[in-house]
Amino acid sequence: xxxxxxxxxxxxxxxxxxxxxxxxxxxxxxxxxxxxxxxxxxxxxxxxxxxxxxxxxxxxxxxxxxxxxxxxxxxxxxxxxxxxxxxxxxxxxxxxxxxxxxxxxxxxxxxxxxxxxxxxxxxxxxxxxxxxxxxxxxxxxxxxxxxxxxxxxxxxxxxxxxxxxxxxxxxxxxxxxxxxxxxxxxxxxxxxxxxxxxxxxxxxxxxxxxxxxxxxxxxxxxxxxxxxxxxxxxxxxxxxxxxxxxxxxxxxxxxxxxxxxxxxxxxxxxxxxxxxxxxxxxxxxxxxxxxxxxxxxxxxxxxxxxxxxxxxxxxxxxxxxxxxxxxxxxxxxxxxxxxxxxxxxxxxxxxxxxxxxxxxxxxxxxxxxxxxxxxxxxx
Amino acid sequence: xxxxxxxxxxxxxxxxxxxxxxxxxxxxxxxxxxxxxxxxxxxxxxxxxxxxxxxxxxxxxxxxxxxxxxxxxxxxxxxxxxxxxxxxxxxxxxxxxxxxxxxxxxxxxxxxxxxxxxxxxxxxxxxxxxxxxxxxxxxxxxxxxxxx
Numbered sequence: 326x327x328x329x330x331x332x333x334x335x336x337x338x339x340x341x342x343x344x345x346x347x348x349x350x351x352x353x354x355x356x357x358x359x360x361x362x363x364x365x366x367x368x369x370x371x372x373x374x375x376x377x378x379x380x381x382x383x384x385x386x387x388x389x390x391x392x393x394x395x396x397x398x399x400x401x402x403x404x405x406x407x408x409x410x411x412x413x414x415x416x417x418x419x420x421x422x423x424x425x426x427x428x429x430x431x432x433x434x435x436x437x438x439x440x441x442x443x444x445x446x447x448x449x450x451x452x453x454x455x456x457x458x459x460x461x462x463x464x465x466x467x468x469x470x471x472x473x474x475x476x477x478x479x480x481x482x483x484x485x486x487x488x489x490x491x492x493x494x495x496x497x498x499x500x501x502x503x504x505x506x507x508x509x510x511x512x513x514x515x516x517x518x519x520x521x522x523x524x525x526x527x528x529x530x531x532x533x534x535x536x537x538x539x540x541x542x543x544x545x546x547x548x549x550x551x552x553x554x555x556x557x558x559x560x561x562x563x564x565x566x567x568x569x570x571x572x573x574x575x576x577x578x579x580x581x582x583x584x585x586x587x588x589x590x591x592x593x594x595x596x597x598x599x600x601x602x603x604x605x606x607x608x609x610x611x612x613x614x615x616x617x618x619x620x621x622x623x624x625x626x627x628x629x630x631x632x633x634x635x636x637x638x639x640x641x642x643x644x645x646x647x648x649x650x651x652x653x654x655x656x657x658x659x660x661x662x663x664x665x666x667x668x669x670x671x672x673x674x675x676x677x678x679x680x681x682x683x684x685x686x687x688x689x690x691x692x693x694x695x696x697x698x699x700x701x702x703x704x
Numbered sequence: 705x706x707x708x709x710x711x712x713x714x715x716x717x718x719x720x721x722x723x724x725x726x727x728x729x730x731x732x733x734x735x736x737x738x739x740x741x742x743x744x745x746x747x748x749x750x751x752x753x754x755x756x757x758x759x760x761x762x763x764x765x766x767x768x769x770x771x772x773x774x775x776x777x778x779x780x781x782x783x784x785x786x787x788x789x790x791x792x793x794x795x796x797x798x799x800x801x802x803x804x805x806x807x808x809x810x811x812x813x814x815x816x817x818x819x820x821x822x823x824x825x826x827x828x829x830x831x832x833x834x835x836x837x838x839x840x841x842x843x844x845x846x847x848x849x850x851x852x
Contacts, residue, residue, distance in 0.1 A: 359806075389808075393770075396770045399808065401808030425808070451803060451807065454807075456802060457802060543791075631795055634794070703806075
C-alpha cells in the first residue's frame with residue numbers, strides 16, 4: 326500500500342512536460358520573512374519555575390525566499406531561528422523548515438518535492454507563521470519554542486518530502502486534498518552519539534504516508550487528516566510500533582467573527598507483547614513516569630473577533646493528553662485570552678494571558694499563569 | 705406675480721437639473737470598473753472568476769500569460785465596493801494573501817493609492833488586472849466588468 330502511494334506521488338514529478346521546463350520567463354527572487362519579539366511575565370509559583378520571572382525573548386525569526394521560474398514552476402525556502410538564537414551562547418535553535426520546488430499542473434494537481442511541511446488539519450502547515458496567528462504562545466503541539474517539552478512530531482507530521490495536492494470547485498463548494506510521503510519517526514534517523522536512541526537506522530521500511538481531504542464553502546472550511554508510520558520504541562524494548570495519526574478540523578469566518586477547532590488522536594497499534602513489555606518497563610523504572618500505552622490526544626478551539634481593521638480579540642482552549650507519561654495521562658489544559666492592535670498591515674502588537682494546569686492529577690500540582698506581550702513584524 | 709412664478713420655475717428647473725447631474729455624477733463615481741491589460745485574452749468576467757484571481761487561485765490567463773494582480777488600498781471607497789462585490793472583507797483578503805505568500809503559494813499584490821496609478825500599472829504590465837472608478841478607466845486598458 327505504501328509503495329502504491331509512493332508511486333502515485335512520484336509519477337507526476339517524473340512526467341513533467343519538457344516544454345514547461347524549457348520556459349524562461351523569470352519573475353525574480355522574492356525575499357521576505359517575519360519575526361516576533363516577546364516580553365513574558367510568568368506569575369507562577371508552581372510548574373516549571375518555583376518563582377515568578379520576567380523575560381525578553383526573540384521568540385522566532387523566519388527568513389524566506391521564493392522564486393517563480395514560470396507560472397507553473399516555483400521554489401521556496403524557509404530558515405527558522407527560535408528563542409533568541411545564538412550559536413555562541415548556545416541559545417535557541419536554527420533549522421531549515423522548508424526547501425522545495427513546486428510544479429503546478431492545474432488547480433486540481435500540484436506537486437511539491439523537497440523538504441516541506443505537510444498539510445495536516447488546518448494549522449500544521451502555518452503553525453510557524455506568526456503573522457497569521459492572533460496569539461503569541463500557540464496551542465501545545467504547535468509551539469515551536471517548546472518542542473523539547475512537547476515533542477510536536479509525535480502528534481503532527483513535521484516534515485514530508487513529496488506532496489501532491491489541489492482543489493476542485495463543485496458548485497459553491499471547493500473540495501481539496503493532499504497526500505504526501507516522508508520519513509517515519511525522526512528518532513529512526515537520529516545521527517547523534519546518544520546511545521538512548523538507535524542512530525543512523527535504515528528507514529527503508531519506515532516511511533510516513535498521509536493526507537487530508539477537505540471542503541470549503543462560503544466562509545466555512547472543514548477536513549479530516551490521517552498519517553501512518555512507525556514510532557521507534559527501541560529505547561523501551563518495544564521495537565517499532567505502528568502509529569496512526571487522525572485529525573479533524575473545522576473553521577469559519579463570518580462578519581469578523583472567526584473560529585477554528587481541531588482534534589488529533591494518535592493511536593499506536595501495540596501488540597499484546599509490546600503492551601506487556603511497556604507495563605514491565607514502567608513498573609521496574611518508576612522514575613521514568615511511564616504511562617500505560619503510547620496514545621495521545623489533542624483538542625483545540627479558538628474564537629476571535631476583528632473589532633475593526635486595527636483591533637482584535639480572542640479566547641481559546643487547548644487540551645493535551647499523553648498516555649505514555651503518567652503525569653500527562655490526566656491531561657494538560659490551557660486557557661488563553663488576548664487581543665492585538667494592527668499598527669500597520671504588517672506590524673501587529675499582541676497581548677496574551679495563558680493559564681495551564683494539569684487536570685485532576687492527584688499526585689502532581691502544575692499551574693502556570695503567563696502574561697505575554699509581543700510585536701510581530703512581517704517584512 | 706407672474707414674473708415671480710416664472711422665476712420660481714426657472715430656479716426649480718436649474719435646481720432639479722443640478723440635482724440630477726449630482727446624482728448621475730455620484731452614480732458614475734460609485735461604479736467600479738475591473739480592468740485588464742489589453743493583451744489579456746478575455747472580454748468579460750463574473751464574480752467567481754474575479755474572486756479566483758484575487759484569491760490567487762488562478763495563476764495564468766488562458767494563453768499562459770501570468771496573472772499580475774493589482775489592488776487599491778483598502779481605505780478607498782472603490783476598494784470597499786470591490787471587496788463587497790466578491791464577498792470578502794479587505795482584512796480577509798489581506799489574511800488570505802499573507803497566508804499564500806508565507807506558504808510559498810503566491811505573492812501578495814502591491815497596493816496603489818490612486819486610480820491613476822492602478823490604470824498606469826495595468827496598462828503597462830502584460831497580464832495585469834486591477835479595479836478603479838469607472839470614470840477613470842480610459843482607453844489604455846480593457847474593461848471586463850462594471851460593478852454597479
